[in-house]
Amino acid sequence: MEKATQRSKQWFDQTAKHYHCPVSGASEWEIGEEFVSLTTRSNANGQLLPYGQTSVLLFFRCKRCAYVLLFSAQHLGMLK
Numbered sequence: 001m002e003k004a005t006q007r008s009k010q011w012f013d014q015t016a017k018h019y020h021c022p023v024s025g026a027s028e029w030e031i032g033e034e035f036v037s038l039t040t041r042s043n044a045n046g047q048l049l050p051y052g053q054t055s056v057l058l059f060f061r062c063k064r065c066a067y068v069l070l071f072s073a074q075h076l077g078m079l080k
Contacts, residue, residue, distance in 0.1 A: 005033055007078055008058050016060075016069075024065040032059035035073055 008031050020027050036059050041052040056073040073079050 005031055008032075008060075011058075011076055011078075012060060019069075021062040021065060021067050023067045024062055026062055026064035028063040029060040029069070030063050032061065035078075036070065038070075 012029065012031065018027055019029075021029075036057045037054050038057055039052040039054045042048050056079060057070045058073050058076065058078060059071075060069045061067070
C-alpha cells in the first residue's frame with residue numbers, strides 16, 4: 001500500500017496540489033491510505049440490479065473541512 005500512497009501523492013503534487021477546496025477554500029489535502037471502491041447498482045433506467053460495475057478510487061480529504069475528492073485509480077495507472 002505504501003507504493004500506492006507514494007504514487008498518489010506524486011500524482012497529486014504534479015497535477016492538483018494547488019487545487020482549492022470548494023467548501024473551505026483551503027489548499028491542504030490529506031491522502032487517503034486506502035483505495036475506495038464504488039459500485040453502481042442501477043442501470044440507465046434506474047432499475048436496481050443485483051450486480052454492478054465497481055470503480056476503484058483514490059481519495060484526498062481537505063484538512064480543514066474533510067471535503068473529499070475522488071479520482072479513478074485505474075485511469076491514473078495506480079492499479080498496475
